[in-house]
Amino acid sequence: MTVSTPARIRIFDTTLRDGEQSPGFTMGAAQKVAFARALEELGVDVIEAGFPNSSPADYSAVQTIAREIRACTIAALARCHPADIDACAGALQHAHAPRIHVFISTSPLHRQHKLGMSRAQVLEHAVMGVSRARLHVDDVEFSAEDATRTEREFLVEVFEAAIEAGATTLNVPDTVGYATPGDMRALFDYLRSHVRGAERVVFSAHCHDDLGLGVANSLAAIEGGARQVECTINGIGERAGNAAMEELAMALKVRGAYYGADTGLDTRKLLATSRLLSRITGMQVQRNKAIVGLNAFAHESGIHQHGMLKHRDTYEIMRPQDVGWEDSQLVLGRHSGRAAVADRVRRLGYVLDDAQLDQLIVDAKALTQTQHVVTDRDLQRLVEGEAFGQGWRIAGMRLADEGGAAHARVELSDPSGRHVTQGAEGEGPVEALFAALSHATGVGFVLETYEVHSMGMGADARGEANLSARIDGELVTGQGTSRDVLQASAIAWLDVANRVLRERQPLREAVVA
Structure with a gap:
């Protein structure tokens, strides 16, 4: 019996570019570099470090990542504009394995309403972009933006021209998450059989999640012959996000016999990388998120x-x-x-x-x-028959903003029923509130996560707060609900504090029957 070798799928991570440019996920240069190191340890093949010509900060971040990361290909994004491409070349000059990633929209909708270009003009710009990038680097990726809504015959024409101009990777983006898995597999089958020179390039898929199909479409593209997938940690990205790397990697690992493909990732580091991104951006994944959510196992x-x-x-x-x-x-x-x-x-x-x-x-x-x-x-x-007391409870609280500083005063009922009042100040109301609670209870801990959101609508809406802290290596979570979101936050904080206080109480010697 012959056992075939699984196809090797390149993982192209675009967390630092597509993910970072989405609202709420902006990272500083130092944070980008720290995350790039984590991606290198995870084993991704390509890190898209940014869009150098978009800002001096992005240029500097790409330049630093290119200098420091040696085990991955470092890609930089450019429109098919000379200035964009030259900025990529400058930022990547110290990269061990540089790639310039050029793109232009190809769909009739984008040609008419975004670019104001004809087919011939789009084709001309695509060839120029790839050719100019090849003057700087040997590894050039070309993306046909909105490819899944582009006429197939024109997509073939553009890709053939890109290959002739020197592209080594052809990317097929489902830019607005419109495709279905059936569409994606059929499209990749069609392109690989109709594009002249297809055997000389790697076909790539870049799927957005607007219909919740980002990972499914990426897997379908692999079935159709894609050998690179563009994705992000935690699925972050424009609008509803991109295909989530952790889900894609584990689908290929768990269902390896079906897909006949695998990645080079050290999947044991997926959770740590996910949590690093959450700490950097302040955006937590939902508890029931596949693979990395708190409830996943x-x-x-x-x-x-x-x-x-x-x-x-x-x-x-x-x-x-x-x-x-x-x-x-x-x-x-x-x-x-x-x-x-x-x-x-x-x-x-x-x-x-x-x-x-x-x-x-x-x-x-x-x-x-x-x-x-x-x-x-x-x-x-x-x-052991010990009764649990009620712990610390909120009896009252007042918050005020005086002279640019936030002040909080809390009245608490301690486990014995005695009332304690304590005040504190901070840079904001939440910081001041948590400081007052800490002073009153004698409990201190550093929050790992803190989230608030609304439950219900209109007059019946209530605020819910969720927070967590790592205490002695264990993740301790707390939750609170109230019509006032700050009171909900206080209840959640005390939920954790009461658990900490119970843990501090010595247990009697266990008696085993």
Whole structure:
């Protein structure tokens, strides 16, 4: 039996260019360089470092990345304009493996309304762009912007001209996320069979996610013969974003027998890279995000937990360690079942009879009314019969802006019911509020994430705050809801603080039955 070697898919990361230019994701030069190093460690093939002619800051960032990153091809973007191309050449002059990426719109909609050009003019600019880029570097990528809405015969004509001018990679962008997987596979099949010289170039796909099909379309392009995929960490990018690298890479790994293709990524570093991007941009991924979301390998449902305890493959199609997680999580919450609680208690070294286990489950369920999950420490205290107090609670709060500084004064009820009042100031109301809470409770921690959003609409809308902190290596999360978003933030902060205080209380020596 002959086993074929999987096709090698180049990963072209455009987080620093397409991703960074989208609203809310702007990065500083130092942040770009730090993230480029992470991409190098991850093992991406090409890093699109930026658009040098767009600003002096972008030029400088591309120049620094080109100088410092040695294990990847460094690409810079240019329109088919001489000034853009020459700026790329200047920024890339110290790159170990430079690539100039030139593009021009080709669809009738863009030709008419964006460029005001005829087919012949677009063709002329494409040839000029590729030819000029080849004067500077040997590796030139050409993109036909809005390719999926371009007439097929014209796309063939433009690509043939780009090859003759010296392009080494031809990119087929689904610029507005309009295509379907069937469209993408058929288009790549058509181009590879109709473009003269197709065997001399690498075909690439760049898919946006406007219809939620970015990854699916990228996989379909691979089925059609694409051997480079352009994507971003966490799927960031214009509008709804780009194909998410972590999802694409793991789809190829998990379904390798189907696709017959794989990447050169060290997928164990996907989670760390995702989290670095979140810290840099301040934009967190949703909890249920595939691969890198907090719930990606977490199970709370009793039915799912029971299956996981029997055989993990019942509810997981990949190992969490393969993408950077330490392990799966059987989260004990209000939906957890008897089997999961029994297993967790047994792992903690306790042996309970049926009546004791039943009581523990009742107590644990009651605890989920005031906190979202029940930790091992919580279970230990419940087994040992310790009652949980109510912890610190908000009794009142006042915020004011005086002389350019924000002031917060909080009144709290401590676990014994005594009231404590404390004030603090900060550069903004949230900073001042959290400082006052810290002074009042004696608890301090550095936030890793902080998010607020609205629940509901109109007069019934409520604010929800979610935050997390890494304490002794463990990620501790808190949540609060209120009609006032700052009060919701205070409740979420105290949710974490109360957990920290419980963790500090010494446990009695465990007695194993």
